[in-house]
Amino acid sequence: MKLFVLAVLAFAALLAGGCSSASAVRVRPWQRAALADETMNPDRDPLGTAMIDHVYFSREAASGGRGVGGSGCGCN
C-alpha cells in the first residue's frame, strides 16, 4: 500500500512538473509564425486601445486587466 501511495505521489509530481515547465504544450520558437503576425498584437492600434480603456474606466470605474501574454515573435 505504501508503495502504491508513493507511486501515485510520484505520478502527481511528474504531472505537476510537466505542466509547470510546459514542455508538453509550449509553442516552440520556430512555430511562432502566426503569433508573430501583426494582427496578433493587442496594441497594434494604441489610440483605439486608449479610447476603449477610457470607455471601460468611465463605465466600470475600473481599469487595467487587459494585458494578455503570448503573442509576438518571441525572438532574441
Add this chain to the structure above:
Amino acid sequence: MVKLQTRLCQLSSGAILAACAAFFAPGLRAQTVPGASFPPLASAGLAGGTLPDTAGKVVLVDFWASWCAPCKASFPAYSRLQSEYADRGLAIVAVSVDDTPAAYSAFVAKLKPSFVTVHDAGHALVAEVQVPTMPTSYLMDRAGKVRYMHAGFHGDQTLRELRREIEVLLAERAPAP
C-alpha cells in the same frame, strides 16, 4: 494476499511510469549544444537550395524565419562574413523554418543573400536541433562538431563574437581524412 497487493502495486507503478515517459518524451528532446555533433544537413530533407560542400570547412548554420525581425537584421552581417571568410574555408548555411515555401522564397528574393539558404519545410531539422530562440546560429569546426552557439542576433556584438570565433576555428587544422 499481501504478496498479491505488492505485485499489483509494482505493476501499477510501472504502468504509471511508462505512461509518464510516453507523455513527456516528445517535450524532453535534448537541445544541440556546443560539444555535440550537428545533425547531417544532407539527410535533413532541406529544400529550396543546394547545400555547399562542407567537408573540412568551418560551417555556420543559422536558423531563421521571414517573420523574425532579428533574422532580417542578421542577413547583411552573414553576407559580410561570407565575403570575408569564404575563401579561407567558411561555409554559411541559413536554414529557414518558414511554414510555406512562398514565404521563404519571397524573403530570399527580397534580401538576395550571398550565402546558401535552404528551407526546412517539415521542421525536421529544427525540431531535432531544438533551437532555444529565433534566430539561433551554430558554428561548427572543421570536424563537424558544434563549438559555438548564438541564441538570438544582437547586431554588432554578435558579429564581433562570430568574427573572433571564426578566426579561432579557421586557425585550427582540418582532421586527417
